[in-house]
Amino acid sequence: MSQTPPQTGAHLIASSLVDLGVDVIFGIVGIPVIEVAEACIAAGIRFISFRNEQAASYAASAYGYMTGKPGVCLVVGGPGVLHAMAGIGNSQINATFPLLLLAGAAPTTDSATKLSFQQLDQVSLLAPHTKLSLRPASLSQIPTTIRDAYRASFYGRPGATYVDLPADYIQTPLGDACLGSNACVAAVEAPPKVLADPTRISAIAAALKGARNPLIIIGKGAAYARAEDAVRGFVEETQIPFLPTPQGKGVIPDSHVLNTSAARSSALKGADFILLLGARVNWILHFGTRFAKGVKIAQVDIVAEELGRNGTDSGMSVVGxxxxxxxxxxxxxxxxxxxxxxxxxxxxxxxxxxNLVKAKAKEQAVTRRGDRLSYQRVFRLIEDGLLAKAGSPDGLVYVSEGANTMDISRSIFSISSPRQRLDAGTYATMGVGLGYAIAASIAYPEKRVIAIEGDSALGFSLAEIETMARYRMPVVIVVMNNGGVYHGISDNTDSYGGEWEKDSRRQQGRLPSTALGFETEYHKVAEGLGARGHRVTDEEGLRKAVEAAWEYKEGPTLINVVIKSGAGGALSFGWLEKKEEGGKAKL
Known part of the structure; x- marks a missing residue:
C-alpha cells in the first residue's frame, strides 16, 4: 500500500500500480502521460523509455511471459496507441504474454468531434482486440479499473487488456472522494489452479497404457505455467519421448535422452498417442496434417475453446x-x-x-579461406564461445528472429531452462527481437541475453540499441548479414564496390523486393547509438568478437557477421516447407 497520499490523478494511477505489485513499466512518454511516468518513478517503479511504442509493447508482453505477471506498457494516446497495437496483437495471439496497456486520452470534457490533441476513441478501437478495454467512469474509479484490467490480462487465457487515462483525470488534484477506500486496491493473487474432469483423466491414462508409440508435445503454455517440475517428473516416471515446440524448449533440457527434436518428422507421423501440454494444433504443428491417421490426441489447455482445433478429436482432452x-x-x-x-x-x-550427424557436419565444416561463413558454422562458433564463458546454458537467454536465422538457430543453441528462448512466436512477428532482449535483461538480471537477428528483422527496431546503451544492458546482438530478406543477394565481393556496384539492376533501380543494403555496416550504426561494434567475415574474427562481447558488461555489443547468401535459391521458411526427414525444417 502506498505510504503517502497521492496529490493528482497521476499519483493515484501510480499508487494503484504499486498496490498491484508492478515494479517496471515499458513505454514512451509525452503529454499527458509524462506525469504518470514521473509519479510511477517517484513511487519506486522503474520506467524503461523506448524509442518506439511498438518495441515497448513487445517488451512488456514478453516480460509478462517471463515473469508470469502482466507486463505494463504506458504510451500517449492516438498514434501511441496505434503503434502499441502491434504488442496487443502479439499478446493476444501468443496466449501466454499477458499485457496491460495504459494510454493517455483527450479530456472527458471534449466531445468526440472536437478533434482534440491526439484524440481517438481508443476504448472502442481496442475492444475487439483485447480481453478487456476500459475507461474509468470517474477519477475515483481509477484504482479498481486498473485492477480489473490487470487481473483480466492473466486470468484464464493470458492476453492483452487496456485502460484509457483521460488527460483531465491525470492532471486533476485529488479530493477526499479519491482518498477513501477506492484509493487503494488489494494485490491480485495468482490465478487459481484448475483440475481436470476425473473421468477424462482415467480415459487418457487407459489410452496411454494401450499406446505403442506415445509422444508428449510440450508447448510454451507449459513454460508460461511454470509446469517444468511437473512435466520433468512425468517424463522421468513414464519414460515417454517428448517433442518441444520452439518456445517449449527448456521445460525439459534439450540434452535429455528422450528429446526427439532431431527426429521431429518421424515423431509426429509415427505417434499413435499424443499428449499435448500447453501446445496448440496450429501452423507450428502443421495443423495436425503430419500426425498419423487415427492418432489419439489428449490435449491439456487452460481454456475449452482450444480443444479440438483443426479437426482434432477433443473427446479425450481436458481443461486444466x-x-x-x-x-x-x-x-x-x-x-x-x-x-x-x-x-x-x-x-x-x-x-x-x-540427423544429428548430418547437422553436426554442417556446423563443424571449417570455412575455407576466402569463403563466406554459413548460418550453421556461425551459430556453432557462437555457442561454443558463449558456453566456454558461461559454463552452462542456464546462464544464457536467447532471443531469435528472422526466417532463416530463427529456423536454423533453434536446432543449434541448446536450452536447458524454460522461458530462456524467445522467438517470433505464433504470429511469426518480425521486430520483436530487441524489445524482447530488453525485457529479458530486466527479468533475468543475473543472466546474459543473446539476440540472434536477421539483418531484415533487426531493421524493425534497430534504434532500441540506444535504449540498451542508455540503461547499460550488456546484451550481445549478433546480426546475420546477407544483404537481404531470407537468403540475401550476392556473394560476388567482400566489400563495397566490385560486382555489386556494377550490377545493372542496382544502377537502374530495379532491385528485387528481398534486397537490402549490401554489407550494411550495422556495427558502425551500433557504435553511433552507444554500443560497441564488431564486423566479422571469418571464423577467427568471430571467435574474438564473441569473447570481446562477453567481457564488455557496460552496455550492448553488436557483432555484424557477413555471411554466405543463398542468392538464386528458392525463397522458403523451414516451418512451412514439406520436406522429408533430415531436411532443414525437421531438425
Whole structure:
C-alpha cells in the first residue's frame, strides 16, 4: 500500500500500480502521460523509455511471459496507441504474454468531434482486440479499473487488456472522494489452479497404457505455467519421448535422452498417442496434417475453446492447469513405464542420431579461406564461445528472429531452462527481437541475453540499441548479414564496390523486393547509438568478437557477421516447407 497520499490523478494511477505489485513499466512518454511516468518513478517503479511504442509493447508482453505477471506498457494516446497495437496483437495471439496497456486520452470534457490533441476513441478501437478495454467512469474509479484490467490480462487465457487515462483525470488534484477506500486496491493473487474432469483423466491414462508409440508435445503454455517440475517428473516416471515446440524448449533440457527434436518428422507421423501440454494444433504443428491417421490426441489447455482445433478429436482432452492435471494423471499410471527396448524408442533414437550427424557436419565444416561463413558454422562458433564463458546454458537467454536465422538457430543453441528462448512466436512477428532482449535483461538480471537477428528483422527496431546503451544492458546482438530478406543477394565481393556496384539492376533501380543494403555496416550504426561494434567475415574474427562481447558488461555489443547468401535459391521458411526427414525444417 502506498505510504503517502497521492496529490493528482497521476499519483493515484501510480499508487494503484504499486498496490498491484508492478515494479517496471515499458513505454514512451509525452503529454499527458509524462506525469504518470514521473509519479510511477517517484513511487519506486522503474520506467524503461523506448524509442518506439511498438518495441515497448513487445517488451512488456514478453516480460509478462517471463515473469508470469502482466507486463505494463504506458504510451500517449492516438498514434501511441496505434503503434502499441502491434504488442496487443502479439499478446493476444501468443496466449501466454499477458499485457496491460495504459494510454493517455483527450479530456472527458471534449466531445468526440472536437478533434482534440491526439484524440481517438481508443476504448472502442481496442475492444475487439483485447480481453478487456476500459475507461474509468470517474477519477475515483481509477484504482479498481486498473485492477480489473490487470487481473483480466492473466486470468484464464493470458492476453492483452487496456485502460484509457483521460488527460483531465491525470492532471486533476485529488479530493477526499479519491482518498477513501477506492484509493487503494488489494494485490491480485495468482490465478487459481484448475483440475481436470476425473473421468477424462482415467480415459487418457487407459489410452496411454494401450499406446505403442506415445509422444508428449510440450508447448510454451507449459513454460508460461511454470509446469517444468511437473512435466520433468512425468517424463522421468513414464519414460515417454517428448517433442518441444520452439518456445517449449527448456521445460525439459534439450540434452535429455528422450528429446526427439532431431527426429521431429518421424515423431509426429509415427505417434499413435499424443499428449499435448500447453501446445496448440496450429501452423507450428502443421495443423495436425503430419500426425498419423487415427492418432489419439489428449490435449491439456487452460481454456475449452482450444480443444479440438483443426479437426482434432477433443473427446479425450481436458481443461486444466498442466501441473495440476499431471498430478491427477500420474496416480492413474502407477507402474506404467514405456520400455526403453520398444521399437518406437529405438527408431526415434536412430533417426535422432542420424540427423544429428548430418547437422553436426554442417556446423563443424571449417570455412575455407576466402569463403563466406554459413548460418550453421556461425551459430556453432557462437555457442561454443558463449558456453566456454558461461559454463552452462542456464546462464544464457536467447532471443531469435528472422526466417532463416530463427529456423536454423533453434536446432543449434541448446536450452536447458524454460522461458530462456524467445522467438517470433505464433504470429511469426518480425521486430520483436530487441524489445524482447530488453525485457529479458530486466527479468533475468543475473543472466546474459543473446539476440540472434536477421539483418531484415533487426531493421524493425534497430534504434532500441540506444535504449540498451542508455540503461547499460550488456546484451550481445549478433546480426546475420546477407544483404537481404531470407537468403540475401550476392556473394560476388567482400566489400563495397566490385560486382555489386556494377550490377545493372542496382544502377537502374530495379532491385528485387528481398534486397537490402549490401554489407550494411550495422556495427558502425551500433557504435553511433552507444554500443560497441564488431564486423566479422571469418571464423577467427568471430571467435574474438564473441569473447570481446562477453567481457564488455557496460552496455550492448553488436557483432555484424557477413555471411554466405543463398542468392538464386528458392525463397522458403523451414516451418512451412514439406520436406522429408533430415531436411532443414525437421531438425
Amino acid at each position: 492447469d498442466i501441473d495440476a492435471v499431471l498430478s491427477q494423471l500420474l496416480p492413474e499410471l502407477r507402474g506404467y513405464r514405456h520400455p526403453e527396448s520398444s521399437s518406437w524408442r529405438k527408431m526415434l533414437q536412430q533417426t535422432h542420431e542420424r
